[in-house]
Amino acid sequence: MTKYQPDEAFAHRLDAEDPLRSYRDRFYIPGDAQRGPVIYFCGNSLGLQPKGVRESIDQELKDWAELAVEGHFEAKTPWYSYHEAFRESGARLVGAKPGEVVMMNSLTVNLHLMMVSFYQPTAERYKILIDGPTFPSDTYAVKTQVVHHGYDPADALIVAQPRAGEHTLRSEDFEAILDREGERIALVMFAGVNFFTGQVMDMAGIAAAAHGRGCVVGMDLAHAAGNVPLQLHDWGADFAVWCNYKYLNSGPGAVAGCFVHERHADRADLPRFAGWWGNDPETRFKMQLIPDFAPQSGAAGWQVSNPPIMALAPLLASLGMFDEVGMTSLRTKSELLTGYLQYLIDLQPGDRFEVITPRDPAARGCQLSILVHDEPKSLIRALQAHRVVVDFREPNVIRVAPTPLYNTFHEVWRFAGILDGQSAAR
Numbered sequence: 001m002t003k004y005q006p007d008e009a010f011a012h013r014l015d016a017e018d019p020l021r022s023y024r025d026r027f028y029i030p031g032d033a034q035r036g037p038v039i040y041f042c043g044n045s046l047g048l049q050p051k052g053v054r055e056s057i058d059q060e061l062k063d064w065a066e067l068a069v070e071g072h073f074e075a076k077t078p079w080y081s082y083h084e085a086f087r088e089s090g091a092r093l094v095g096a097k098p099g100e101v102v103m104m105n106s107l108t109v110n111l112h113l114m115m116v117s118f119y120q121p122t123a124e125r126y127k128i129l130i131d132g133p134t135f136p137s138d139t140y141a142v143k144t145q146v147v148h149h150g151y152d153p154a155d156a157l158i159v160a161q162p163r164a165g166e167h168t169l170r171s172e173d174f175e176a177i178l179d180r181e182g183e184r185i186a187l188v189m190f191a192g193v194n195f196f197t198g199q200v201m202d203m204a205g206i207a208a209a210a211h212g213r214g215c216v217v218g219m220d221l222a223h224a225a226g227n228v229p230l231q232l233h234d235w236g237a238d239f240a241v242w243c244n245y246k247y248l249n250s251g252p253g254a255v256a257g258c259f260v261h262e263r264h265a266d267r268a269d270l271p272r273f274a275g276w277w278g279n280d281p282e283t284r285f286k287m288q289l290i291p292d293f294a295p296q297s298g299a300a301g302w303q304v305s306n307p308p309i310m311a312l313a314p315l316l317a318s319l320g321m322f323d324e325v326g327m328t329s330l331r332t333k334s335e336l337l338t339g340y341l342q343y344l345i346d347l348q349p350g351d352r353f354e355v356i357t358p359r360d361p362a363a364r365g366c367q368l369s370i371l372v373h374d375e376p377k378s379l380i381r382a383l384q385a386h387r388v389v390v391d392f393r394e395p396n397v398i399r400v401a402p403t404p405l406y407n408t409f410h411e412v413w414r415f416a417g418i419l420d421g422q423s424a425a426r
């Protein structure tokens with residue numbers, strides 16, 4: 001017995017009963033006065049702009065105009081310690097302790113900085129295990145790190161792939177590789193949620209299995225942060241990185257997140273690419289007097305430069321909203337919303353559409369990846385004609401991400417109607 005019904009009134013009822021329905025009004029949604037807003041299912045790629053972002057940036061422009069250099073200590077959010085404004089909220093977002101999280105740089109830069117510290121290959125243990133399908137930036141980053149240390153990616157890089165004929169990766173296959181090669185693997189680096197399939201990996205299980213073989217564990221949470229609840233501290237990842245412009249709505253190229261587990265907080269022995277902002281703030285300005293880098297405790301000790309205030313300002317508004325809502329209630333709506341999309345796709349006649357995202361709600365987040373068995377381009381054209389914004393990956397997969405902060409059940413219903421029209425036209 002399903003909890004969903006196919007009619008439009010049911011979609012409206014779910015919206016009326018949605019405790020998060022007011023959040024939609026706190027975003028700008030592209031569209032025009034005549035035809036109304038688009039259906040924006042692309043929050044997995046670039047989240048919409050929260051209306052509060054302008055005020056955050058205006059505040060910094062005002063403080064800069066009125067205070068100039070004094071803004072470092074006198075600004076509303078003092079620039080000297082601006083990154084600390086995200087200590088608590090950032091930690092709650094990913095299930096960490098406050099000192100374990102810092103917002104800095106961008107995702108791939110953070111990945112490199114983390115590998116500088118946490119990929120320490122030796123003659124016996126030099127391989128990196130990653131998961132497929134892999135996001136290109138991650139592939140480039142790990143391959144060039146391998147080369148940087150004098151190894152050959154053809155030998156040192158292991159990519160766990162879905163089995164032939166399957167779309168998603170099985171945890172047991174990942175762990176079988178660890179059984180076979182674990183002693184030669186220095187670093188296991190995998191995506192918490194796969195960008196292509198939307199699959200949620202067993203983050204706790206893989207971290208434990210990898211640690212059990214003596215490997216260091218890193219996670220790429222680009223598609224996980226703000227999408228699914230995370231418990232990074234308890235799961236014990238050594239490090240994690242994510243971007244804030246996808247589900248977290250902090251704007252194109254937004255400053256990214258970085259997690260370093262507490263057990264490494266004071267590891268002055270780890271190699272790092274240091275800069276003055278990672279130094280202990282007490283001695284940071286005694287530059288010419290104390291030439292030796294003295295890292296501050298925790299993830300903040302991996303900062304390099306002083307924070308880009310204009311680029312960080314949007315995060316105050318966007319992450320503030322996540323903190324207000326909390327990942328638990330966000331996830332509750334998300335499961336209902338994406339479950340509804342799955343239900344309506346299941347009702348489609350024929351077998352033109354195949355959802356390759358796992359059916360188990362625990363094994364997916366917002367996104368459903370739909371493999372279109374024939375004429376994907378004509379579906380894309382129909383969606384564009386109806387002003388639905390989704391993402392298309394060659395040759396035949398559309399990624400559809402109804403996000404719980406600003407999407408509605410009625411939008412999902414309308415989307416399914418367009419798929420229906422497409423099926424009927426055949």
Ligand SMILES: *Cc1c(COP(=O)(O)O)cnc(C)c1O
Binds near residue numbers: 107138222223
């Ligand atoms: C979006 C995404 C990136 C983007 O990297 P940037 O450094 O932010 O440009 C990297 N990896 C994954 C898995 C992603 O989903």
